[in-house]
Amino acid sequence: xxxxxxxxxxxxxxxxxxxxxxxxxxxxxxxxxxxxxxxxxxxxxxxxxxxxxxxxxxxxxxxxxxxxxxxxxxxxxxxxxxxxxxxxxxxxxxxxxxxxxxxxxxxxxxxxxxxxxxxxxxxxxxxxxxxxxxxxxxxxxxxxxxxxxxxxxxxxxxxxxxxxxxxxxxxxxxxxxx
Numbered sequence: 057x058x059x060x061x062x063x064x065x066x067x068x069x070x071x072x073x074x075x076x077x078x079x080x081x082x083x084x085x086x087x088x089x090x091x092x093x094x095x096x097x098x099x100x101x102x103x104x105x106x107x108x109x110x111x112x113x114x115x116x117x118x119x120x121x122x123x124x125x126x127x128x129x130x131x132x133x134x135x136x137x138x139x140x141x142x143x144x145x146x147x148x149x150x151x152x153x154x155x156x157x158x159x160x161x162x163x164x165x166x167x168x169x170x171x172x173x174x175x176x177x178x179x180x181x182x183x184x185x186x187x188x189x190x191x192x193x194x195x196x197x198x199x200x201x202x203x204x205x206x207x208x209x210x211x212x213x214x215x216x217x218x219x220x221x222x223x224x225x226x227x228x229x230x231x232x233x234x
Contacts (some may be wrong), residue, residue, distance in 0.1 A: 069135040079125060082137040083178055090139070091170050100166050100196060101141045108144060111226050119146040119161065127155030128163075132187035138179065140168050147221070159186040161222050166194045167228040180204065190221050194230070201230065 063083040071082055074130055079090040079115035093101075093148040103121055108121045124139045145151060167173040175193055183191045184200055191204040199214040207223035212218045 057177070068129070068137050071137050072105070077151045079139065081174075083137060083182055085135040088174060089093060091168075093141075093166075093168060093170075096196065097168055098168050099142075100194065100230075100234070102165075104166075104194075104230075105142055107228055107233060108142065110198070111223070115223075115226075118148065119144055119225075120148075120151065121145075121187070122156075128160060129155065129157050130159055130182065130188075132157075136182065136186075138182070140164065140179075158234040161188070162192070162220070164192040164194060165186050166196065177204075191233060192218075199230075 057219050066082055066085050066087040068082065068171070071080055074080060077174065081088045081090060105121055105123050112119050112121065121142060121144045121146070124141050126139060126143055128138050128140060128143055130136050130138065133161060140160070140163040140165040142162075143156060143160040144158050146161045147158070150158040150160075150168045165171075165179065167175055172195075180191065180193075184204070191206075193202040193204075194213045201214070201216075201218055203212060203218060203221075204212050214234070217227040217229045220228065
């Protein structure tokens, strides 16, 4: 994920003015370009999303799950805008025609070589400050998942049954999805 410009001061208006097909995220006024994800990245996102949506549907839950590109405005400001790989929102009042206004309950990012630093450091602090309840960082290279169920954290392998803290009794074993 590259900084499109060293200057600070970009706003959501600049994101919305990008040419069609060009994607970027905005963190504290810095714009970060987004490269298209790999096929394997998309496969993992899709399988996780299906597992999550199936759980929501089978439990009669009110939460909704959305894959990127899905606009998330974490704060009531004009300088932060992200597109997590998966966003789960349980408060329908946060959903707008443009995406999500406020912190999702659960965010999942699948690491790519170009985005790992951004996802592991910048977004971790941003999500924590915004009030995201749970943040998963999925690393396909070493088959691990770092789960930040704020304030605590844990590391799991794809073979583990990973508990989802926002829903009691639900867990995901990534090895069974792939």
